[in-house]
Amino acid sequence: xxxxxxxxxxxxxxxxxxxxxxxxxxxxxxxxxxxxxxxxxxxxxxxxxxxxxxxxxxxxxxxxxxxxxxxxxxxxxxxxxxxxxxxxxxxxxxxxxxxxxxxxxxxxxxxxxxxxxxxxxxxxxxxxxxxxxxxxxxxxxxxxxxxxxxxxxxxxxxxxxxxxxxxxxxxxxxxxxxxxxxxxxxxxxxxxxxxxxxxxxxxxxxxxxxxxxxxxxxxxxxxxxxxxxxxxxxxxxxxxxxxxxxxxxxxxxxxxxxxxxxxxxxxxxxxxxxxxxxxxxxxxxxxxxxxxxxxxxxxxxxxxxxxxxxxxxxxxxxxxxxxxxxxxxxxxxxxxxxxxxxxxxxxxxxxxxxxxxxxxxxxxxxxxxxxxxxxxxxxxxxxxxxxxxxxxxxxxxxxxxxxxxxxxxxxxxxxxxxxxxxxxxxx
Amino acid sequence: xxxxxxxxxxxxxxxxxxxxxxxxxxxxxxxxxxxxxxxxxxxxxxxxxxxxxxxxxxxxxxxxxxxxxxxxxxxxxxxxxxxxxxxxxxxxxxxxxxxxxxxxxxxxxxxxxxxxxxxxxxxxxxxxxxxxxxxxxxxxxxxxxxxxxxxxxxxxxxxxxxxxxxxxxxxxxxxxxxxxxxxxxxxxxxxxxxxxxxxxxxxxxxxxxxxxxxxxxxxxxxxxxxxxxxxxxxxxxxxxxxxxxxxxxxxxxxxxxxxxxxxxxxxxxxxxxxxxxxxxxxxxxxxxxxxxxxxxxxxxxxxxxxxxxxxxxxxxxxxxxxxxxxxxxxxxxxxxxxxxxxxxxxxxxxxxxxxxxxxxxxxxxxxxxxxxxxxxxxxxxxxxxxxxxxxxxxxxxxxxxxxxxxxxxxxxxxxxxxxxxxxxxxx
Numbered sequence: 054x055x056x057x058x059x060x061x062x063x064x065x066x067x068x069x070x071x072x073x074x075x076x077x078x079x080x081x082x083x084x085x086x087x088x089x090x091x092x093x094x095x096x097x098x099x100x101x102x103x104x105x106x107x108x109x110x111x112x113x114x115x116x117x118x119x120x121x122x123x124x125x126x127x128x129x130x131x132x133x134x135x136x137x138x139x140x141x142x143x144x145x146x147x148x149x150x151x152x153x154x155x156x157x158x159x160x161x162x163x164x165x166x167x168x169x170x171x172x173x174x175x176x177x178x179x180x181x182x183x184x185x186x187x188x189x190x191x192x193x194x195x196x197x198x199x200x201x202x203x204x205x206x207x208x209x210x211x212x213x214x215x216x217x218x219x220x221x222x223x224x225x226x227x228x229x230x231x232x233x234x235x236x237x238x239x240x241x242x243x244x245x246x247x248x249x250x251x252x253x254x255x256x257x258x259x260x261x262x263x264x265x266x267x268x269x270x271x272x273x274x275x276x277x278x279x280x281x282x283x284x285x286x287x288x289x290x291x292x293x294x295x296x297x298x299x300x301x302x303x304x305x306x307x308x309x310x311x312x313x314x315x316x317x318x319x320x321x322x323x324x325x326x327x328x329x330x331x332x333x334x335x336x337x338x339x340x341x342x343x344x345x346x347x348x349x350x351x352x353x354x355x356x357x358x359x360x361x362x363x364x365x366x367x368x369x370x371x372x373x374x375x376x377x378x379x380x381x382x383x384x385x386x387x388x389x390x391x392x393x394x395x396x397x398x399x400x401x402x403x404x405x406x407x408x409x410x411x412x413x414x415x416x417x418x419x420x421x422x423x424x425x426x427x428x429x430x431x432x433x434x435x436x437x438x439x440x441x442x443x444x445x446x447x448x449x450x451x452x453x454x455x456x457x458x459x460x461x462x463x464x465x466x467x468x469x470x471x472x473x474x475x476x477x478x479x480x
Numbered sequence: 481x482x483x484x485x486x487x488x489x490x491x492x493x494x495x496x497x498x499x500x501x502x503x504x505x506x507x508x509x510x511x512x513x514x515x516x517x518x519x520x521x522x523x524x525x526x527x528x529x530x531x532x533x534x535x536x537x538x539x540x541x542x543x544x545x546x547x548x549x550x551x552x553x554x555x556x557x558x559x560x561x562x563x564x565x566x567x568x569x570x571x572x573x574x575x576x577x578x579x580x581x582x583x584x585x586x587x588x589x590x591x592x593x594x595x596x597x598x599x600x601x602x603x604x605x606x607x608x609x610x611x612x613x614x615x616x617x618x619x620x621x622x623x624x625x626x627x628x629x630x631x632x633x634x635x636x637x638x639x640x641x642x643x644x645x646x647x648x649x650x651x652x653x654x655x656x657x658x659x660x661x662x663x664x665x666x667x668x669x670x671x672x673x674x675x676x677x678x679x680x681x682x683x684x685x686x687x688x689x690x691x692x693x694x695x696x697x698x699x700x701x702x703x704x705x706x707x708x709x710x711x712x713x714x715x716x717x718x719x720x721x722x723x724x725x726x727x728x729x730x731x732x733x734x735x736x737x738x739x740x741x742x743x744x745x746x747x748x749x750x751x752x753x754x755x756x757x758x759x760x761x762x763x764x765x766x767x768x769x770x771x772x773x774x775x776x777x778x779x780x781x782x783x784x785x786x787x788x789x790x791x792x793x794x795x796x797x798x799x800x801x802x803x804x805x806x807x808x809x810x811x812x813x814x815x816x817x818x819x820x821x822x823x824x825x826x827x828x829x830x831x832x833x834x835x836x837x838x839x840x841x842x843x844x845x846x847x848x849x850x851x852x853x854x855x856x857x858x859x860x861x862x863x864x865x866x867x868x869x870x871x872x873x874x875x876x877x878x879x880x881x882x883x884x885x886x887x888x889x890x891x892x893x894x895x896x897x898x899x900x901x902x903x904x905x906x907x
Contacts, residue, residue, distance in 0.1 A: 062567070065567050068583070068764070069571055070566070070583065070585070071771045072768045074782075083561065083562040084555060085555060087554075087556070087557065105558075107780070112557075118552045121549070125754070128512060129535065129539070130511060130514065131532075133502065134504065135489045135508050135510040137489070140496050156495070157496060157497060162589070162592065162756075162778065162780055172622065194623065198774075327783065328755075329780040337495070344500035344501065345500055348502075349620055352589065353534070353589055354756075355497070355501075358755075
């Protein structure tokens with residue numbers, strides 16, 4: 054069997070999946086196999102995966118493969134029967150969260166989790182209005198799409214606030230404390246705006262590390278005080294942990310990086326290491342109200358299969374000490390990237406949490422003018438030398454490093470060497 | 481290890497998943513293993529599964545188990561890379577549909593598929609207004625929930641029509657042709673209502689066999705002519721095949737039972753035999769417009785894992801001749817149930833398609849007063865003798881028989897014997 058050309062594959066893809074199904078990289082990668090932090094293409098070429106957060110414990114982790122096989126050959130049914138697997142999993146998962154979080158609702162995707170979070174916030178508060186951060190992305194459904202700048206502009210029940218950050222602050226010349234206050238006053242203005250429009254307030258949703266916003270350095274105290282303002286106005290604070298959760302930040306949950314205590318937590322991507330598995334956790338009272346109002350049922354969710362695979366992922370994170378390892382390797386990476394930054398003019402800011410690192414790529418450090426094209430050149434150079442990374446952020450100019458959690462220091466070194474070469478030439 | 485009591489499991493379930501997560505049967509079943517059409521509880525007791533449509537080719541089908549294992553240990557990534565598996569699957573799946581259907585959008589659940597179908601219908605038409613059948617259920621998200629009577633009442637963009645049927649017709653004394661016209665005039669009235677309200681029309685969504693509505697005998701020609709009316713008004717006709725599709729009706733697709741040609745088809749439940757896999761197929765033009773307007777991406781969907789498992793399901797349906805087998809065993813069941821009906825006063829109507837059969841349970845054949853409590857007694861009697869079935873319909877009084885597609889005649893005989901005993905005593 055001959056390997057089809059990239060052009061043939063792209064043409065066939067457009068015919069069968071439609072035009073506009075984007076691929077990564079100028080020269081898209083035809084991946085056929087994965088193992089740990091490594092991906093292999095159809096020509097047998099090896100790539101270090103510095104992008105994928107879904108296979109969080111590594112591609113094809115044997116314990117996940119085994120859990121999936123064992124459960125699939127034993128039983129996989131919906132949740133209208135009694136099954137202990139999903140109860141064991143819910144117990145383990147909620148035990149990893151703040152004390153008031155005791156109860157779970159499982160779904161198949163992060164979008165479905167955020168649908169549940171919205172329904173739950175509205176059921177719990179009786180409100181409708183929701184606040185989100187600009188440049189956020191929380192999912193692809195009609196309602197969840199409204200929690201993003203592009204879709205939410207003319208939606209009276211959805212209002213946005215600027216991305217809280219130090220690098221491109223909302224106002225120049227403020228110290229940390231004044232900057233935090235400035236962002237909080239924007240939040241209060243939107244809460245007041247709902248009141249002025251007669252729209253009862255339901256709450257605020259934010260990714261705990263503002264991943265799609267480009268992992269900004271959030272002004273100290275902002276998240277916790279934002280949650281306070283939201284609750285004072287009768288709303289609930291929803292932490293979207295779809296990208297931030299499951300050890301990614303070097304903590305179990307992204308919300309630990311800011312110290313905020315969320316009322317509702319949504320989770321997704323890494324939760325099943327590739328099996329569609331997502332969900333929401335909250336207090337028993339909040340989940341009860343949600344269930345009573347919506348009679349929510351999700352055919353594929355809360356299944357023995359989801360439970361077995363989700364449990365295997367938690368076990369691997371614990372048994373392989375990944376929270377600590379991510380903090381260590383992530384810290385090592387960020388220190389070394391900051392050293393490279395010193396002699397690289399366009400790389401104007403290096404920041405992040407654990408194994409989720411963002412690097413601003415700008416035309417000029419003074420003006421901070423974003424350079425998404427330059428960032429894309431770097432991404433493609435690295436792809437061509439066998440390192441897969443990506444871009445993020447409000448302006449698309451933030452280089453994104455987000456490998457499987459099992460990345461080791463020696464693999465980080467391989468990346469650092471390739472990265473140093475890639476940024477040595479002008480873009 | 482001792483088996484926990486049902487009461488302990490229910491209490492633990494309420495604590496971890498919240499109050500109101502319904503179970504089936506007065507005495508819920510604690511299932512631990514499945515194989516083919518059989519389920520086994522924690523005490524080793526065997527049940528004939530006459531309910532589950534998700535494990536369509538049977539519980540733990542070895543070819544599905546093998547496909548899942550092989551792909552999981554090889555590669556499972558999102559769709560921003562090139563991979564042939566999803567293209568092969570999309571090609572096979574679309575080839576099973578009408579000729580104009582050539583292009584696919586994959587999702588993780590039927591809800592997500594119907595979200596895509598709504599976004600696609602609105603993108604293709606520029607309209608907003610959608611019509612659905614009363615007592616329908618199309619999914620659990622904020623937008624899709626509006627396509628059901630309970631949630632759609634005060635939603636200006638959603639209007640419903642009565643369930644088209646012969647058993648409880650909208651008007652007495654009409655012949656078939658006049659009855660079809662009567663239902664079509666209700667549809668036209670709702671289309672006109674949108675126009676009167678200044679809401680541009682987007683289309684109509686209907687389950688192809690009106691499963692949640694209780695599998696009514698649809699007046700002849702209704703669906704095809706409804707689609708014509710919808711298209712004449714600038715809308716598109718969406719066939720929800722989440723329950724009706726994949727050989728369930730003794731045809732590949734439920735829409736073949738009425739001869740309607742849909743513009744958009746959504747699919748779900750049986751598609752991955754338990755792996756979260758769902759999707760939408762339509763013309764290339766319609767999918768292109770949808771993709772261009774929404775830039776839809778779904779992290780877990782279109783993955784090599786979904787492709788491998790979806791492909792295995794199609795292969796089993798074809799290699800085991802399940803379309804023909806379902807038509808045969810389904811026909812055999814319905815004939816025998818109609819014989820039993822003759823001497824069973826409350827069982828006033830037996831109808832269905834293939835291995836999806838509904839039986840009206842009424843207090844009185846003359847008045848047709850629904851008897852959901854009586855139907856529940858029958859369901860529980862059968863559960864207690866080792867046969868798992870359910871209830872459906874607008875009034876909850878339709879006994880529902882919907883086994884895995886691999887049910888054989890000898891297993892149908894076992895059910896018929898138990899069913900005869902269960903209905904022999906008054907409820």
